[in-house]
Amino acid sequence: EVRLVESGGGFVQAGESLRLSCVVSGFALSGSDVKWARRGPGKGPEWVLSAGQGRFTITRNNAENTLWLQLNNLQPEDTGLYYCTRTSLGISGPGTQVTVSS
DSSP: OOEEEEEOOEEEETTOOEEEEEEEESSOSTTOOEEEEEEOTTOOEEEHHHHHTTSEEEEEEGGGTEEEEEEOSOOGGGOEEEEEEETTTTEEOOOEEEEEEO
């Protein structure tokens, strides 16, 4: 069974950072098409790297089937549900909530 599970979200102040993780199972992360996306309140989904404008970075540990998302200098407009998705299958995890206050 293909599964993706995110964690690491929380409530932060503007300018702070968070590190999110996505642990996958049922397939090998190495070479897969897993991406980070987010959905803000009242907004459609968007790819996180494009939205971050250089503030966000993605790293991975293939041996642990884990994808990390480093969020730096968070701003209130970054508030939303962050989730990882295997794009070829259209399968996503439940997501982890990030809330940024000013």
